[in-house]
Amino acid sequence: MQVPYLDLRAQINSCRREIDAALAKAIDCCSFILGPDVLDFEKQFAKYCGVRHAIAVNSGTSALHLALLLLDVGPGDEIITTPYTFAASSWAISYVGARPVYVDINEATFNIDVTQVEKAITPRTKAILPVHLYGLPCDLEELLKIAARNSLPIIEDAAQAHGALYRGWKVGSFGKIACFSFYPAKNLGAFGEGGALLTDDSIFAERARLLREHGAAERYHHQEIGYNYRMEGLQGAVLRVKLNYLQTWTNARRQIAKRYSQLLADTPLRLPIEPEGSASAWHLYTVRHPQRDELKKFLEEGGIGSSVHYPLPLHLQPCYQFLDYNVGDFPIAERAAQECLSLPIYPELSDEQVAFVCSRIHGFFRNAP
Ligand SMILES: Cc1ncc(COP(=O)(O)O)c(C=O)c1O
Incomplete structure (x- = not known):
């Protein structure tokens, strides 16, 4: 698959x-x-x-x-x-x-x-x-x-x-x-x-x-x-x-996010949350782990796409050097940039595909040193 x-x-x-x-x-x-x-x-x-x-x-x-x-x-x-x-x-x-x-950002919500x-x-x-x-x-x-x-x-x-x-x-x-x-x-x-x-x-x-x-x-x-x-x-x-389809698509994204959160609950990943009173549009389903790059590669080898949003916070971008920020100014954002990984999420993603992604992630942690 x-x-x-x-x-x-x-x-x-x-x-x-x-x-x-x-x-x-x-x-x-x-x-x-x-x-x-x-x-x-x-x-x-x-x-x-x-x-x-x-x-x-x-x-x-x-x-x-x-x-x-x-x-x-x-x-x-x-x-x-x-x-x-x-x-x-x-x-x-x-x-x-x-x-x-x-x-800086909130650790749990980004x-x-x-x-x-x-x-x-x-x-x-x-x-x-x-x-x-x-x-x-x-x-x-x-x-x-x-x-x-x-x-x-x-x-x-x-x-x-x-x-x-x-x-x-x-x-x-x-x-x-x-x-x-x-x-x-x-x-x-x-x-x-x-x-x-x-x-x-x-x-x-x-x-x-x-x-x-x-x-x-x-x-x-x-x-x-x-x-x-x-x-x-x-x-x-x-x-x-x-x-006309947006609400249906948003509902489908919510179901997929829920499924990911259930199936990944017992992994060492830090999962995205929805604070009380908030309902995400689940544009992305972004997890966190210090071995992000290894996990990304492992998923790729299994035919699963993923993406990093975002690898470098804006205060460290070359174009914003003139603002005079330094590494360490926004530690939560900087750590998130090293750990975040967005998994596939779109309304048409099937239950089988979600389960396949999650089983591969379980496989990664079973084999992880
Ligand atoms: C958070 C955020 N702000 C602004 C933009 C800019 O939107 P656009 O690409 O349509 O110019 C994007 C999207 O690309 C975005 O993700």
Whole structure:
């Protein structure tokens, strides 16, 4: 048996006919940039998340960039965020000339350690940018309290957390602004790049629409220096179809995660958790072990794909040397980077495949020195 780390084809096959029809319609209408499908997707995705406005853009990175522009963040400003995430969580901070101020993560959740956030606030802090890593909501209750106490907005990086719940509410509905990615491998993935900015604030929504479209509300009349961050019409058509499946797919991911947790409970692996009141979207199922590299190789030899998210925290990345962080500054994130291993998880993964992965992992620990 082979278990690829990711199998996008299996997902596409499950809704292929509807997508083909939606794409054909969009092509017939020549709606290639924004257009009716994107508009409809925006409405439905906003409704799904319980937020008033969704502005569809060409990537999650662009959504984060727009979020910082809406908050007028610029040179000299600081944004508190996590060093343990995909680099794009920090790109937008750098794009506007601000400084990412990192706070270490919580050992058990991989998310920003809320007990350390307030210490990092200075008069230059403009926002807190937590990431719901691997699909698991951050400790939003505590973050919202800190934000309120210090009059700071929260920007949720929900790029990995479509459909995740915190106290029964969808993530993306807690911050002043939330950003999603529809990169093909995400829980809700386009047939190319895609992203969305969500907000309840109508003024922000209007300005985000302006900025994503060359800063022009009226063609060739540019109120602001803008960007070409528009979502393509064909991506809107694909996402509109796939959104109908998102809840079913999320439920399937939850079942798979549950199965992994049952079957791996008696191994030395440290397993992912869901704190009380949180329901992960299980974008990734990431375990931890000091012999991560050996385990990864052993799985690979058995025809099982796995992946490392992420091997180097952002404060140690070459591009961020100028921030002057050092090894040891964020020890929990640094250790997680050495130990984490993401196992295959996607809605189409069969019970047999999950059992096969787990038996191979048991085999590894039986043979381990
Ligand atoms: C946590 C996180 N933030 C931001 C992004 C950026 O999204 P995109 O690749 O759509 O630009 C990603 C995804 O790739 C991500 O995983």
